[in-house]
Amino acid sequence: MSFIPGQPVTAVVQRIEIRKLRQGEHLILGFSIGGGIDQDPGQNPFSEDKSDKGIYVTRVTPEGPAEVAGLMMGDKVMQVNGWDMTMVTHDQARKRLTKKNEDVVRLLVTRKSLEQAVKHSMM
Amino acid sequence: MDTESTYSGYSYYSGRSRGSHRHGERSRDHHKSRSKDGSRSEKSVTINAPPAEPLLGDSSVLGEEVQDDNWGETTTAVTGTSEHSLSQEDIVRITKDLEDSVGLDCRRYFSLTLAVVLGLLVFLTPLAFLALPHLLWPDKLLVCGTACEGLFISVAFKLLILLLAVWALFFRAPRAGLPRVFVFRALLAVLVLLFVVSYWLFYGVRIMDSQDENYQGIVQYAVSLVDALLFIHYLAIVLLELRQLQPAFSVCVTRSTDGETRHYNLGQLSIQRAALAIIENYYRDFSVHNPALLTASKSRAAKHLAGLKVYNVDGPGNNAATGLAHSQSRAMIAAAARRRDTNHNELYYEEAEHERRVRKRKARLVVAVEEAFTHVKRMQEDEQQQQKKAPGDVMDPREAAQAIFPSMARSLQKYLRTTRQQHCHSMESIQQHLAFCITNNMTPKAFLESYLTPGPTLQYGRERWLARQWTLVSEASVTSGLKEGAIFLLKCIDFSLVVTAKRIPYIQLSEEFIDPKSHKFVLRLQSETSV
Numbered sequence: 001m002s003f004i005p006g007q008p009v010t011a012v013v014q015r016i017e018i019r020k021l022r023q024g025e026h027l028i029l030g031f032s033i034g035g036g037i038d039q040d041p042g043q044n045p046f047s048e049d050k051s052d053k054g055i056y057v058t059r060v061t062p063e064g065p066a067e068v069a070g071l072m073m074g075d076k077v078m079q080v081n082g083w084d085m086t087m088v089t090h091d092q093a094r095k096r097l098t099k100k101n102e103d104v105v106r107l108l109v110t111r112k113s114l115e116q117a118v119k120h121s122m123m
Numbered sequence: 124m125d126t127e128s129t130y131s132g133y134s135y136y137s138g139r140s141r142g143s144h145r146h147g148e149r150s151r152d153h154h155k156s157r158s159k160d161g162s163r164s165e166k167s168v169t170i171n172a173p174p175a176e177p178l179l180g181d182s183s184v185l186g187e188e189v190q191d192d193n194w195g196e197t198t199t200a201v202t203g204t205s206e207h208s209l210s211q212e213d214i215v216r217i218t219k220d221l222e223d224s225v226g227l228d229c230r231r232y233f234s235l236t237l238a239v240v241l242g243l244l245v246f247l248t249p250l251a252f253l254a255l256p257h258l259l260w261p262d263k264l265l266v267c268g269t270a271c272e273g274l275f276i277s278v279a280f281k282l283l284i285l286l287l288a289v290w291a292l293f294f295r296a297p298r299a300g301l302p303r304v305f306v307f308r309a310l311l312a313v314l315v316l317l318f319v320v321s322y323w324l325f326y327g328v329r330i331m332d333s334q335d336e337n338y339q340g341i342v343q344y345a346v347s348l349v350d351a352l353l354f355i356h357y358l359a360i361v362l363l364e365l366r367q368l369q370p371a372f373s374v375c376v377t378r379s380t381d382g383e384t385r386h387y388n389l390g391q392l393s394i395q396r397a398a399l400a401i402i403e404n405y406y407r408d409f410s411v412h413n414p415a416l417l418t419a420s421k422s423r424a425a426k427h428l429a430g431l432k433v434y435n436v437d438g439p440g441n442n443a444a445t446g447l448a449h450s451q452s453r454a455m456i457a458a459a460a461r462r463r464d465t466n467h468n469e470l471y472y473e474e475a476e477h478e479r480r481v482r483k484r485k486a487r488l489v490v491a492v493e494e495a496f497t498h499v500k501r502m503q504e505d506e507q508q509q510q511k512k513a514p515g516d517v518m519d520p521r522e523a524a525q526a527i528f529p530s531m532a533r534s535l536q537k538y539l540r541t542t543r544q545q546h547c548h549s550m551e552s553i554q555q556h557l558a559f560c561i562t563n564n565m566t567p568k569a570f571l572e573s574y575l576t577p578g579p580t581l582q583y584g585r586e587r588w589l590a591r592q593w594t595l596v597s598e599a600s601v602t603s604g605l606k607e608g609a610i611f612l613l614k615c616i617d618f619s620l621v622v623t624a625k626r627i628p629y630i631q632l633s634e635e636f637i638d639p640k641s642h643k644f645v646l647r648l649q650s651e652t653s654v
Contacts, residue, residue: 032653040647058651090650097654 009086011110012118013078018069018105029097029105030064031057031071036090046074048112054078055085055093057109075109082106231297241312242289245352248319249278252326252345260334271339274346281349288356292363298403301395302595303602307362315355322348367392372605372624376401380417380618383409388627395601398613401622402593410577411587412618415543419473423466477541484538485575491534492567495527499561524558539574547583548574589615 020027035044037053046056055077060067077085080096088096097105253275256264330341367390374397377384385408389397502517518526535553539545560570573582580587595601596619597611605624613620 029654032651034649034651040649043649090652094652094654
């Protein structure tokens with residue numbers, strides 16, 4: 001999950017499709033995000049590289065739509081519905097995830113265990 | 124000889140039993156240690172004569188204890204030494220005092236007369252230059268005009284200023300006698316002498332011989348002499364006073380007996396002047412030298428040496444002399460290492476016990492002194508008229524001190540005994556200090572401060588100062604300047620001060636400019652949003 005400036009970012013990602021749940025008049029996904037290019041990357045407990053300003057999943061509510069879909073705490077969100085999440089501000093990320101006219105969000109997330117799984121399967 | 128030591132121990136103990144049981148406990152310790160030594164010497168008595176050291180050590184300690192017990196306590200019968208015995212140190216001190224007083228005075232008077240003669244010469248020379256033409260060839264002289272008379276005033280005032288300046292710089296009571304001549308002063312004296320002599324020479328040859336009539340020229344010559352003398356005085360100020368003000372060396376002064384160390388910053392001085400500055404600071408900064416505090420380590424060292432004796436069983440002439448010495452020393456060291464040494468254990472418990480005892484006695488002392496101070500109160504002026512106190516009740520400070528002293532005397536004496544300071548304070552000095560504290564409205568804590576912590580040497584009586592017995596021991600010449608790494612010793616009778624000099628480092632200071640507008644801050648956030 002480290003990146004070299006100027007080079008395209010490569011990562012092993014998992015596709016996760018979350019159906020939003022209607023609670024009253026809000027559509028919730030059931031997780032919390034942290035990070036962004038306007039935030040302090042050093043305080044992110046989940047990132048390997050402490051200068052990584054990407055969006056990370058900090059909490060997953062149990063039995064929520066995100067957990068059902070397979071999202072785990074500590075995942076880094078790379079794309080939401082095709083929109084890039086690696087270089088966005090915190091607020092932009094929130095907006096992309098909470099569009100009122102979308103019922104389903106398709107995330108591309110990456111985590112460390114994915115890379116290791118790929119490595120193991122290749123050996 | 125062995126029985127002698129135990130006998131003296133018993134007599135000491137029996138005499139002391141009249142005191143409180145605390146004394147008994149201390150003498151029991153003494154008795155215990157002495158009997159230990161006695162038993163050790165007993166072991167060696169079967170082979171050889173017992174070692175002389177522990178016995179001598181004991182009797183000197185005994186002598187000290189009896190000598191110090193000269194007030195407030197009943198004295199006991201003495202076995203070996205008498206109360207008026209002089210130790211070797213006292214004899215050395217007295218003879219040195221006698222020698223020094225005679226030698227120093229001679230040198231001081233010699234330099235004093237030289238200085239007076241030179242001063243008179245310097246002051247009278249311009250006046251002589253002005254007066255001699257009037258005396259020797261008055262008829263040939265041209266009349267002195269107004270400019271010339273103006274120069275008279277100038278000479279007069281410059282001489283007055285020179286007089287005041289010389290008085291300020293040189294007419295001070297000498298504060299020390301240094302071993303070698305003070306180089307800068309000697310150089311300046313020689314310079315002044317040469318200068319005046321050369322002026323006289325010129326005057327004698329060119330003016331007196333030719334009997335010059337131009338009086339104004341002569342007066343201007345005298346004025347130039349006085350000007351040059353003022354400049355030499357300026358040179359004297361710079362060389363003698365100003366040059367050493369800027370600190371250039373940092374000296375580390377360590378006392379050899381207990382390792383107390385201080386650091387001072389000195390300028391560029393000769394070794395003897397640096398030694399003088401250090402000694403003056405010693406009297407102010409170092410705590411007073413107390414030989415009674417060193418007996419513990421000396422007795423430990425004596426016990427170490429007394430424990431082993433090496434015997435050559437092969438008979439004489441078997442080994443070469445050096446081989447014998449080597450084998451002996453190696454055998455002693457090996458035996459000392461093998462012996463299961465519990466000295467550290469003893470030291471630890473002894474020190475803990477001593478600490479506890481000191482604190483206990485200090486607590487008793489503080490309480491006694493506070494109680495004593497509550498009994499005396501300053502009388503107000505109107506009290507005498509209102510209550511009409513009898514004149515017998517009204518006391519001056521000395522009488523008040525004498526009145527409250529007995530209630531604290533015992534605990535104070537016990538405390539001083541425990542901290543081994545009893546020979547530094549006499550009863551008279553304690554009463555004087557008490558009267559002083561009462562007069563100046565000091566609290567009991569202020570009164571006790573000078574007894575709880577050992578103060579600088581100047582705080583105690585003159586007999587502790589030993590100001591006339593310093594010896595400077597140095598490998599380099601004492602008139603040479605301080606250098607990086609210079610080491611010299613200042614020996615007093617009981618101890619010496621080891622002085623090491625180091626140059627103060629050259630400091631390179633650089634500058635960094637901060638624009639006041641450059642102080643800007645951003646917030647570092649890490650917010651979490653739930654979606």
